[in-house]
Amino acid sequence: MFSFFDSKEKKIKEILKDGKAVLLAFDHAIEHGPSSYEGIDISPERIARIASEGEADGIIVHIGVARKIKKFLKNVPLIVKITARTSLVSDENQMQEIVTSVKEAKDVGAKAVALTVYFGSERESEMLRNFSIVKQEAIKHKMPIFGFAYPRGKKLKSKYDEEAIRYAARAGAEIGFDVVKTYYTGNKESFSKVVKDCFVPVLVAGGPKIEDEKEFLNIVKDIMSVGASGVAIGRNVWMREDEKAIQLLKEIKKVVHS
Ligand code: FBP
DSSP states (O other): OOOGGGSHHHHHHHHSTTSOEEEEEOOHHHHHOGGGGTTSOOOHHHHHHHHHHTTOSEEEEEHHHHHHHGGGOSSOOEEEEOEEOOSSSOGGGOOOEEOSOHHHHHHTTOSEEEEEEEETSTTHHHHHHHHHHHHHHHHHHTOOEEEEEEEOSTTOSOTTOHHHHHHHHHHHHHHTOSEEEEOOOSSHHHHHHHHHHOOSOEEEEOOSOOSOHHHHHHHHHHHHHTTOOEEEESHHHHTSOHHHHHHHHHHHHHHHHO
């Protein structure tokens, strides 16, 4: 019998409480390598403090980080990323492999799992097959899947191509992502089409750090004005000095939940 109290829907509601969310993403050190963040303290404990004091609606980390920070997180739902890649492989061969099971994520206290599919990649079919395996496990454990729907591949001029982002987001919804996370297309007109065609909540990645905080907040306003369900931001928050990162997170929350 269906019980809301132990359901996927309840877990989604614990993250997207009013249907919207500001998540702190911190899966970068494996994807891009620590030297990409020279001079920034990328210790798990620091990121947990920023998420807790900035009152993020959730934090996305890999299992190793999750185990470290679990005890420091104050009322911040944990979302465990279960696929990974490094940047040590060539760009053409980039794919995300399953590195953590849904059960492991659940056992560490996660409310949801996250994974990436590079739609359009030469290795798309492997990631789709992996997704079907993860989905079975997620159904068994009643865990929501936050899918990063990112365009890649030789056909694209850029991974930020508007139509490719629209296509990837739709594809994620079609195959069963409960929440889609994708890139911002860079303008409201094209992003409104991404949201319109994606019939599940859409969260937007923050992208490379923008120095001017007001400029970044204006982008978040634009994203929200065309129907996005929030943001899942990494570099634009934790690449700032601690107190500024916490303050910005709070301001982003005001914009998203207004
Ligand atoms: P940012 O807000 O820093 O862009 O983080 C969002 C994110 O999806 C991360 O979770 C991930 O590590 C990174 O972007 C991937 O970026 P890219 O696809 O450009 O390598």
